[in-house]
Amino acid sequence: MTIYSSWQFYSYLLLLSIFLSACNYQDTQVDMVVHNAVIYTVDDAFTVAEAMAIDSGRIVAIGPEREIMNKYKGEQMVDAGSRPIYPGFIDSHTHFVEHGLYENQVDLTGTKSWEECVERIQEFASSSPSLWIEGHGWDQNDWEIQQFPAKDALDRLFPDRPVILDRIDKHASLANSKALELALIEGPKRVIGGEIMVDDEGEMTGMLIDKAAYLVKDVIPAPDEDLLKRAMSRAQEDCFEYGITTVAEAGLDTTSIRLIQKMHAEGELLIRIYAMLLADDAGREFMKRGKVLEDRLTVRSVKLYGDGALGSRGAALKHDYHDKEGHRGALLHQPIFFKQWAALCDLYGFQMNTHCIGDRANQIILSVYQDQLKGTNDKRWRIEHAQVVTGNDIAMFGRNNILPSVQPVHAMSDMPWVEERIGAERVDGAYANASLLGENGLVLLGTDFPIEGMDPLQTFYASVFRKNAQGEPEEGWHMEESLTREQALRGMTIWGAIGNFEEEQKGSLEVGKVADFIIMDRDIMQVEESEILDSQVLSTFVHGVKVK
Numbered sequence: 001m002t003i004y005s006s007w008q009f010y011s012y013l014l015l016l017s018i019f020l021s022a023c024n025y026q027d028t029q030v031d032m033v034v035h036n037a038v039i040y041t042v043d044d045a046f047t048v049a050e051a052m053a054i055d056s057g058r059i060v061a062i063g064p065e066r067e068i069m070n071k072y073k074g075e076q077m078v079d080a081g082s083r084p085i086y087p088g089f090i091d092s093h094t095h096f097v098e099h100g101l102y103e104n105q106v107d108l109t110g111t112k113s114w115e116e117c118v119e120r121i122q123e124f125a126s127s128s129p130s131l132w133i134e135g136h137g138w139d140q141n142d143w144e145i146q147q148f149p150a151k152d153a154l155d156r157l158f159p160d161r162p163v164i165l166d167r168i169d170k171h172a173s174l175a176n177s178k179a180l181e182l183a184l185i186e187g188p189k190r191v192i193g194g195e196i197m198v199d200d201e202g203e204m205t206g207m208l209i210d211k212a213a214y215l216v217k218d219v220i221p222a223p224d225e226d227l228l229k230r231a232m233s234r235a236q237e238d239c240f241e242y243g244i245t246t247v248a249e250a251g252l253d254t255t256s257i258r259l260i261q262k263m264h265a266e267g268e269l270l271i272r273i274y275a276m277l278l279a280d281d282a283g284r285e286f287m288k289r290g291k292v293l294e295d296r297l298t299v300r301s302v303k304l305y306g307d308g309a310l311g312s313r314g315a316a317l318k319h320d321y322h323d324k325e326g327h328r329g330a331l332l333h334q335p336i337f338f339k340q341w342a343a344l345c346d347l348y349g350f351q352m353n354t355h356c357i358g359d360r361a362n363q364i365i366l367s368v369y370q371d372q373l374k375g376t377n378d379k380r381w382r383i384e385h386a387q388v389v390t391g392n393d394i395a396m397f398g399r400n401n402i403l404p405s406v407q408p409v410h411a412m413s414d415m416p417w418v419e420e421r422i423g424a425e426r427v428d429g430a431y432a433n434a435s436l437l438g439e440n441g442l443v444l445l446g447t448d449f450p451i452e453g454m455d456p457l458q459t460f461y462a463s464v465f466r467k468n469a470q471g472e473p474e475e476g477w478h479m480e481e482s483l484t485r486e487q488a489l490r491g492m493t494i495w496g497a498i499g500n501f502e503e504e505q506k507g508s509l510e511v512g513k514v515a516d517f518i519i520m521d522r523d524i525m526q527v528e529e530s531e532i533l534d535s536q537v538l539s540t541f542v543h544g545v546k547v548k
């Protein structure tokens with residue numbers, strides 16, 4: 001054994017450490033190093049880091065500034081200037097393709113009267129080359145006369161062009177006589193899961209609730225491939241502006257899904273899409289061929305509609321609407337339909353996601369799920385919206401690991417009129433995000449764009465402060481159901497990933513996960529409440545590539 005003098009020993013150590021650090025310093029080449037940042041990793045411990053190294057689209061290291069900077073040399077060095085970084089937002093409930101297609105329709109959102117709608121329609125129609133005039137976004141609750149419109153003006157102005165105008169919630173539409181004629185609706189008739197509305201004389205008003213509107217929509221020519229492609233590119237661009245890197249598409253036809261596959265393969269679409277199949281014949285056939293688990297496209301779920309919406313009184317309630325005696329809304333299908341799909345989804349290992357707004361729809365679908373799932377499981381079936389859940393029904397979420405997928409901005413939009421519609425008693429415990437979170441320890445957050453705007457910060461703000469974009473009401477609406485900032489951020493990132501079975505890949509910024517992240521101009525976890533909606537997404541990265 002060699003014995004060193006202490007002087008020799010320490011000089012040896014010194015040399016060794018100089019040698020080691022020399023050969024270690026930035027000796028690992030990667031595609032990108034992001035540093036000088038406040039990185040909310042959204043890992044289990046909610047760790048905050050300062051820098052990360054990214055290679056081949058994935059995070060290879062994340063931690064303190066010095067540790068990362070000493071070891072990694074990025075082909076691209078991104079200095080975040082002390083700004084905050086979050087995982088890319090996951091919107092758990094969107095109609096992504098439809099958002100893109102909306103540009104070919106007349107936009108009636110924000111109108112203050114039916115007359116204003118008619119003006120906009122005339123202006124749009126004069127420059128639209130399409131025979132059909134499609135529109136969206138009107139809301140009679142915003143008008144002075146809060147009644148459904150009727151088709152008379154449209155018949156006068158457009159005797160030969162079919163017109164269909166969706167209400168903001170897409171659960172009611174106004175059609176003119178030409179559109180009704182093309183759909184072979186000659187007079188009022190019974191429609192399962194829908195209603196053809198009539199006036200006091202028994203004449204059709206043109207208002208079609210839920211399934212009745214599909215009689216018309218089914219005869220509208222489908223968009224061609226070019227139009228769809230443009231729509232998707234447009235929708236993707238808008239998402240990146242807002243820092244959204246993954247969207248769950250809540251109900252897509254198989255033609256659109258195949259086109260998404262093609263666009264991804266050709267590198268034309270960079271956003272990640274979790275597409276839910278529509279519960280129709282084509283969807284069933286698609287499901288039988290198995291899951292699609294591609295880099296940026298996942299298909300392993302089905303979307304069903306349990307009922308309509310409260311705004312058009314189509315949501316299925318256990319008891320009468322507070323403002324319409326004898327009326328309880330309707331389920332869109334017989335319970336057997338949902339049972340059959342539950343059995344099929346279970347058989348093929350697909351996730352079942354059902355739109356449920358009213359307490360009766362929630363109760364029936366939760367029961368169908370429960371009968372199929374039979375307690376603890378990891379199938380992650382979802383209830384979309386889960387707006388009015390009464391009695392002990394909420395316990396079925398926890399007992400059967402059913403995930404609630406909610407849209408906090410919907411609550412803010414419904415707030416001015418919902419008490420009149422369903423009464424104060426049922427409002428207590430409606431839009432109950434915190435209670436739903438308590439069931440399984442997570443809640444998936446989304447916007448339902450284009451029914452609402454796509455800005456994730458509004459979701460964050462509405463979740464935490466329970467106020468609309470104007471900051472009303474001052475004290476927040478039913479604050480007992482508010483989420484903390486951390487919960488809201490998790491709901492928009494990692495919990496969204498869990499809802500899509502993708503938590504191993506994304507939803508947090510951790511080693512091995514994809515580098516989907518955003519840089520913001522201020523820290524939404526820290527700033528004053530009044531600053532949140534003014535915060536800006538400065539850049540968006542998907543798979544380590546800057547897309548905004």
Ligand SMILES: [Zn+2]
Nearest residue numbers: 093094250448
């Ligand atoms: Zn939706």
